[in-house]
Amino acid sequence: MMGKYVEEVSVSLVREYLSRKGLKRTISCMDEELPRTDSSINNRSDLRRILHLEGLYKKNKTEEHPLKSMLEIIVKERLNEGDKARAHHHSDSQPHPSDQTPSRATLDVSDNVKQDERILEGLHYDIPSQDSLTTEIKEELNSEKKVPDPESQKNRGNRMRRGIMAGPIASSSQESNRRRPSRKASGSSSFRTTTEDCKDTTGWTNGFNTTHIKSNPSASPEGEGSMFSHLNNGVLGSNGLEKIPGVKPQHRLKNSPPNPKVDELHMLEMVLDDVENEGSLCDVSTASGAKLKLHRTSMDQITATALKKILFGSPIACFTEEWKQQNFTFSDTLGLKYGIIQKKGGPCGILAAVQAFVLQKLLFEEPSSDSQYEILEVSNTERTKCLYLALADILWRAGDMKRATVAVNTGRNLFTPIGRYKSDGVVEKITCVTVDTLDDLTSVLKQHVRQFETGPFGCILLTISVILSRTIAVVQSDMDVPTSTLIGAHGYCTQELVNLLLCGRAVSNVFDDEMKLDSGNGNLTLLKGIKARCNIGLLSLFEHYNICKVGSHLKTPKFPIWVICSESHFSVLFSLSEELAADRWKKKEFDLYYYDGLANQQEPIRLTIYPDAAAQNDNADNDLIPPLELCIRTKWQNALVSWNDTDPIL
Structure with missing residues (x-):
């Protein structure tokens, strides 16, 4: 030891x-x-x-x-x-x-x-x-x-x-x-x-250290006061930063003079808590020579309280151990290396949505093979790339294609809670990195992808990232009832949270567009749905039971990948052929693959769908039909499903 x-x-x-x-x-x-x-x-x-x-x-x-x-x-x-x-x-x-x-x-x-x-x-x-x-x-x-x-x-x-x-x-x-x-x-x-060396070799610019501005009032944008530093309470994110993947920015006080360009360092876990009299350091550019423009702010109790209220409804509620232990680790099972493993119940809505976007990247945007079947035999490097590209798409969409925020675990508490707030050892450790371009967002996620893939709190970090990318106020305005929460009973994801990942808006419904209901006395209640056709679709067992209606924007997505909502659990159904998503698709038999990260699958599950073969079985006992088949029939009404020698999932 x-x-x-x-x-x-x-x-x-x-x-x-x-x-x-x-x-x-x-x-x-x-x-x-x-x-x-x-x-x-x-x-x-x-x-x-x-x-x-x-x-x-x-x-x-x-x-x-x-x-x-x-x-x-x-x-x-x-x-x-x-x-x-x-x-x-x-x-x-x-x-x-x-x-x-x-x-x-x-x-x-x-x-x-x-x-x-x-x-x-x-x-x-x-x-x-x-x-x-x-x-x-x-x-x-x-x-x-x-x-x-x-x-x-x-x-x-x-x-x-x-x-x-x-x-x-x-x-x-x-x-x-x-x-x-x-x-x-x-x-x-x-x-x-030396300063001249930095200027000659890396396009050096000065930074302004404000971490200990009170104890070091002589610190200035030049000379010994210049240095990167971590965010203390009350210190806000500053201006554009040099493009260094995953680096750590400077920050300034609200009334401090703006700094056009600031140095960063990829040292989130090494806290710079005593950097008075620090000298300026050289910037490091990426291999392409481009420069990141980042704005970094540390978590404070006001933001943490607002996050917990929209997540749980109360600042004294905390993430469960199931959420804390969950990240986006991939399976090592042959034929299923593309699959994200769910350790315990709870955050399945997050995992299924991310899994769907990873499959979009793997199958249709970053294919590693010309063969439809070999394409699922993904390497570790390829699946990690698909992961950070998928996360970038999710966050960029939530930020209206204008901005996005990445929550990063610093490894230490950034504020000491007071009053009616319960610490859970996660939210208090987060620093938020905000970017203004998709390329910068991809670079930041690439640099920090291990925190999401294998580090602790990966699922929580994405959840907070997507909320802050959308902003807490806008997420509340998306919902039919502003006091709704994103995590419901028993730690399950609500439909609002799943919709936030799928379409970038935390709307409460899955039908197309909006619906106005007469509330009496001349009042109308506005119910918000999905505004446009999504890249990833959704099929729900609740539609089979006439509890909801899934609109065409989710039922017919741009890519043949669907998140399946069945029995309070989310999983993924997908096709290897992009033609299945075409508007004029010819009705004939086709294959779908099913993946459930919680089912401990040992081999791929391939289903063959016969779209019009089950019309004669309308009177069959639905209790004997697997829920997944009932979900499939909400899109292909008379479909007959063959499990191809795989035991049906009941």
Whole structure:
């Protein structure tokens, strides 16, 4: 256990260093190969306390050129201890140190330390732990009195190339200068990218740090006050941000001057809670050179309360464990790798809607095969791509094709609840990223897709994202009764929530357009339905029982994919042939595939539909007909369904 804890501390120490240096692409690379876990240290104050650096940290802040990262502070302290030990040794053995000249070994060690600094700054993949770094430093200090062996120096360089401290190795100072922009030293062991270098290499712009504006009133849009920071309470999202997938923006107070462009960092889980005296960092653009325009705001109690009211009807209600544990993890069953697994009952409406849009991408927009049957044999990379593209479509539609908001889990509470509000450990940890273009939305979701696919709260994050994309006020106005909720009894999704995902509006009904009812005394009640033909359809068992009427906008969607509402559960029915959705489709037998993420399917379920073959069975006992067949008959009235040797689902 101790070894694992040491590893977590070491990894967090390296992440803190990378964030201070603005090595955003390196952080993204590190997160790919070494994902964060629940035991990761997400707070700089906690990390400082664990490493017992409070005294050194305060001492560092009083320096003329304070170091920015804890790793540098540790290294400097170790080097200073070595200097003191060496000075003490020299004073004992040589009474006239002023007559001494630096030995060749000392010069070599100095060169090696500088080389290690350059290597550490450029690291991308294999990150050294604190223990290994301390060992390296001790070896350097202990070798000062020895003449370095050329062969051992060569082997040491080979070890670095093999991954101990992976990064560019400069064989000489001239080669080093030729490979990278010049560096400007700040302090005995810090190295800071100069402003000119940033401008030349990454299109640098200043950011404005307002996280500690009260304690640091001298902070300004330029110089030492510039830095990315997390959102504190009362700090609103600012202006457009550079295009860095999944990066973390700056924010400003309501009365602070606008900042045209702000730096971001993909460090949502590493909280920047003590960034006074921070320097400006370089922006990192995407491979295409485009720049994201993001607006980021942290969750506050007012927004959280409004969210809970529209979700549950009360701010003291909380998400159930079924919701908290649910994400969009795919099945590994052969033939069903496209399927999203539902762990327990509750959020099936969300899962079925997302599953339907994933199938739309997989089958008709991002096909990986020309064969209709091989197309379902999707790779892990392909299905993840279809997932974030599907989420982008859902959120962009909810935002009226103008804007969208992505809820991201920061890993820590962003406000302390007071009054009549019950914390559930989810809503309080969310930061909201708002974008103004579909491309930016896709980039953000691509960067954070693991939070939705495999991380905790994936289903909750999408639910909150789609509400905030539509906005809470507009969602309320969509409903027939503004006090309706999106999550009903037993944690089930209401029709309003399912409609919000399918058509972008949280309307209460499934018929086409609107319906006006006479309420008496000359009053009319307006019932809102589906305004236009949807990409994904819906078939309902309630229509079979004459409880509702599903209109053509849902019953005849643009793609042959339907969410099935049956027995208080949502699942998906789809065809591999896009022709089935054509308006002039010729009535003949065809195949449909059925997927239920909660049914623990072990193989695909293929149904063959004979549209007019069941007319003679109108008097059959409906109790013996599977509910899925009854749903199918709401669209193909006289259909006969063959389960093709699969046991019917009753």
